[in-house]
Amino acid sequence: MFAFAREAPVGEIEQFALRLGRHFVQDFEPITRARVHIESAQWERIEVDGAPHPHSFRQVGTELRTATVVCDAPGEWVVSGLENLIVLKTSGSAFAGYIEDKYTTLEPTEERILSTAVTARWRHAGTDRDWGASFDAARTVMLERFAAIHSLSLQQTLYEMAKGAIEQDQGIVELRLSMPNRHHFVVDLEPFGMENPNEIFRVEDRPYGLIEAQILAESAPPAGPAWDPYPLL
Amino acid sequence: MFAFAREAPVGEIEQFALRLGRHFVQDFEPITRARVHIESAQWERIEVDGAPHPHSFRQVGTELRTATVVCDAPGEWVVSGLENLIVLKTSGSAFAGYIEDKYTTLEPTEERILSTAVTARWRHAGTDRDWGASFDAARTVMLERFAAIHSLSLQQTLYEMAKGAIEQDQGIVELRLSMPNRHHFVVDLEPFGMENPNEIFRVEDRPYGLIEAQILAESAPPAGPAWDPYPLL
Amino acid sequence: MFAFAREAPVGEIEQFALRLGRHFVQDFEPITRARVHIESAQWERIEVDGAPHPHSFRQVGTELRTATVVCDAPGEWVVSGLENLIVLKTSGSAFAGYIEDKYTTLEPTEERILSTAVTARWRHAGTDRDWGASFDAARTVMLERFAAIHSLSLQQTLYEMAKGAIEQDQGIVELRLSMPNRHHFVVDLEPFGMENPNEIFRVEDRPYGLIEAQILAESAPPAGPAWDPYPLL
Amino acid sequence: MFAFAREAPVGEIEQFALRLGRHFVQDFEPITRARVHIESAQWERIEVDGAPHPHSFRQVGTELRTATVVCDAPGEWVVSGLENLIVLKTSGSAFAGYIEDKYTTLEPTEERILSTAVTARWRHAGTDRDWGASFDAARTVMLERFAAIHSLSLQQTLYEMAKGAIEQDQGIVELRLSMPNRHHFVVDLEPFGMENPNEIFRVEDRPYGLIEAQILAESAPPAGPAWDPYPLL
Numbered sequence: 001m002f003a004f005a006r007e008a009p010v011g012e013i014e015q016f017a018l019r020l021g022r023h024f025v026q027d028f029e030p031i032t033r034a035r036v037h038i039e040s041a042q043w044e045r046i047e048v049d050g051a052p053h054p055h056s057f058r059q060v061g062t063e064l065r066t067a068t069v070v071c072d073a074p075g076e077w078v079v080s081g082l083e084n085l086i087v088l089k090t091s092g093s094a095f096a097g098y099i100e101d102k103y104t105t106l107e108p109t110e111e112r113i114l115s116t117a118v119t120a121r122w123r124h125a126g127t128d129r130d131w132g133a134s135f136d137a138a139r140t141v142m143l144e145r146f147a148a149i150h151s152l153s154l155q156q157t158l159y160e161m162a163k164g165a166i167e168q169d170q171g172i173v174e175l176r177l178s179m180p181n182r183h184h185f186v187v188d189l190e191p192f193g194m195e196n197p198n199e200i201f202r203v204e205d206r207p208y209g210l211i212e213a214q215i216l217a218e219s220a221p222p223a224g225p226a227w228d229p230y231p232l233l
Numbered sequence: 234m235f236a237f238a239r240e241a242p243v244g245e246i247e248q249f250a251l252r253l254g255r256h257f258v259q260d261f262e263p264i265t266r267a268r269v270h271i272e273s274a275q276w277e278r279i280e281v282d283g284a285p286h287p288h289s290f291r292q293v294g295t296e297l298r299t300a301t302v303v304c305d306a307p308g309e310w311v312v313s314g315l316e317n318l319i320v321l322k323t324s325g326s327a328f329a330g331y332i333e334d335k336y337t338t339l340e341p342t343e344e345r346i347l348s349t350a351v352t353a354r355w356r357h358a359g360t361d362r363d364w365g366a367s368f369d370a371a372r373t374v375m376l377e378r379f380a381a382i383h384s385l386s387l388q389q390t391l392y393e394m395a396k397g398a399i400e401q402d403q404g405i406v407e408l409r410l411s412m413p414n415r416h417h418f419v420v421d422l423e424p425f426g427m428e429n430p431n432e433i434f435r436v437e438d439r440p441y442g443l444i445e446a447q448i449l450a451e452s453a454p455p456a457g458p459a460w461d462p463y464p465l466l
Numbered sequence: 467m468f469a470f471a472r473e474a475p476v477g478e479i480e481q482f483a484l485r486l487g488r489h490f491v492q493d494f495e496p497i498t499r500a501r502v503h504i505e506s507a508q509w510e511r512i513e514v515d516g517a518p519h520p521h522s523f524r525q526v527g528t529e530l531r532t533a534t535v536v537c538d539a540p541g542e543w544v545v546s547g548l549e550n551l552i553v554l555k556t557s558g559s560a561f562a563g564y565i566e567d568k569y570t571t572l573e574p575t576e577e578r579i580l581s582t583a584v585t586a587r588w589r590h591a592g593t594d595r596d597w598g599a600s601f602d603a604a605r606t607v608m609l610e611r612f613a614a615i616h617s618l619s620l621q622q623t624l625y626e627m628a629k630g631a632i633e634q635d636q637g638i639v640e641l642r643l644s645m646p647n648r649h650h651f652v653v654d655l656e657p658f659g660m661e662n663p664n665e666i667f668r669v670e671d672r673p674y675g676l677i678e679a680q681i682l683a684e685s686a687p688p689a690g691p692a693w694d695p696y697p698l699l
Numbered sequence: 700m701f702a703f704a705r706e707a708p709v710g711e712i713e714q715f716a717l718r719l720g721r722h723f724v725q726d727f728e729p730i731t732r733a734r735v736h737i738e739s740a741q742w743e744r745i746e747v748d749g750a751p752h753p754h755s756f757r758q759v760g761t762e763l764r765t766a767t768v769v770c771d772a773p774g775e776w777v778v779s780g781l782e783n784l785i786v787l788k789t790s791g792s793a794f795a796g797y798i799e800d801k802y803t804t805l806e807p808t809e810e811r812i813l814s815t816a817v818t819a820r821w822r823h824a825g826t827d828r829d830w831g832a833s834f835d836a837a838r839t840v841m842l843e844r845f846a847a848i849h850s851l852s853l854q855q856t857l858y859e860m861a862k863g864a865i866e867q868d869q870g871i872v873e874l875r876l877s878m879p880n881r882h883h884f885v886v887d888l889e890p891f892g893m894e895n896p897n898e899i900f901r902v903e904d905r906p907y908g909l910i911e912a913q914i915l916a917e918s919a920p921p922a923g924p925a926w927d928p929y930p931l932l
Contacts, residue, residue, distance in 0.1 A: 021309070033304070129247075
């Protein structure tokens, strides 16, 4: 299927379904009918400084805005956040220079697809803010950093996104981010006598790396029970 | 929780979480700490003739575009579609005059919330079209009809959406739509001494009605194997 | 629906579906056909000191038993079934001799892991049976055939399972099965200087083959509207 | 990871998690702490003619057995657990005497259905045990307590289940449980002129109570980083 996709422009999903269905019916004698069903997700370009970015995208999906509040006798804590913000870069992402041992199979690369589903939460210093404006600004700067930074690793990208959120808003004193690496591997088309100049990728669901970190502003007050897990498990 | 929500403006989710958390800690002696976590989905106004509609919304979610093609010896069929287009009207929806028997408990209403997740598929007369433009036009007219029509029932709304798609594109000869009724019931706040002028609703997940229909253009050619189910079950 | 359920013993799901379908067709003039679909989860008694407890239960997984009934003027049809019965063979499964073309990458094998999640539905000749015993017998023979047959392909295994169900019960006249191939590939450990005698496997979620078929007993009467899809899409 | 798995017998999931965690901490200078989390599904042999088949299996539902291991310089921690153990009592469950305020609508009851999906994790004092036997004993006693105890609340039931696990195994020093209340409400059939002696129930998905607690043995040593959340969010 990967080699077949590479042989001609994919085009609209109806066109590609027709090309694939005709292949089965015309090229194999025992096949008299083929049904092809394709589903395609929606992607939009990320805006950076008001302009659509050339190779960074956001999936239009079930993104959630979240808020977690802890009230107790000595104080109150507010944690804002978002879940399932799916993003992808078709260029501007590398991964090399990591520690290798005898179990390492991953090849270093200077050019790959980078994709993740961002879950982020950030702790505020206070409990009285313009929550809507604060949320929009944090979300925007994280998207812009993801799009604009040349990624050396998902770890570095995560850190730069968190740093961006802290730098643009002194009311944010801590971020925690969780970003699964949604691996896209270049398919080897040499067995089919084709080159594959980063055009046809295979999504591999398992195993994957889950990149997570906690980033504290230098001025951050103690977190108290703000992060006590709920659900516990 | 419903009465609590009614007592004051809900506001941003951080504000509402603080109000709820403080209520537990301040009003109940055994409670020393409360954690409140809220998730909110994103909704956008549906555009009708280029302008945002006053009470019709689309959830920004995991909508998919689909294509199903059947190729066999005598012919080819193309079915385009979409899945999981979540829409909601906060006004302009009634349900009354239905058949009642001794098991009926639903009360007739002239004003309710109407919400559904649209799955739609439409069969084309031919196999050579501008698939992208055709998809956009069909999706737009179905959204506009959902928004603009005063709904007398989800059944009538479904029919008008399908009719709209057929009327604006002679290349579409049949539609099938599946629309679960996502019930929003007005909460009775009289036990709390409050009125509830269509402000606080309870979403009831089960049981629900699944509204489905097949709409054929008068000129529709035979469907052949276009709809043979896949998966079978 | 709650009051309707209270009026008479619920019994097996096929019986309850027939009672509900007949109610709609017989008691409402505009209704000419009713389809009722029921899914039931499995529960087992919790054992306490080795004895089954009188009123405490544990749910047995995600396998569902299903019943679909169609009632209309000329007749009635009953389709029983199950969903999400997950099975796996660690041996006794081969796949070779398939048609190859220039796009084929799969290697033939005489020994592999075979795994699938069975969805099965079967049509009965009549509407008056011991539904519980019939269900148990059909499920048992399909499991036994999956286990005992040396698999040459998932397609052949599917066919043998369906044939087994028809052979042991003349009241079953048609089966439809849908079985996704949950691929387990032997990991190549040669780069690590190790052999891998079918011990370490990688599960690959995408792409996968969805194997489906319809098997008719020779004596099968016409299916009428028994399989009309619901949901439509 | 595949080559690593091949090098030695995998054994119980706690053992394999320890082997993997130690590898990271001992063999890589920059790594000072490793957390390994493993989930394993349950499989049973398919019976053929009353005897378990040598190489054919059926997956037993969605219940998972879990193991979480933390290895760092000063020590190692092992947390065993299970997820999605769904249980239900049709009798022997009450809920009354709770704090009421003006927002309370729930009626006290001496007889109700109680149902939940248990997620449980328990911390061991040591790292060298018969993990399989320990898991089976903890799971059995929690199921037995759920079944046998007359429930006064889901909170009390949760506590008794945890207490049972600690009492029967001195190697378990802490449990955390998370149990959502799957509400089953008696349907009021008086509008239909019927009594409903706890026969017909309505399952209400939202809102629901999520009951969680942490239970420590008196002798429990400090938890160190055993419970540091992963995923973080």
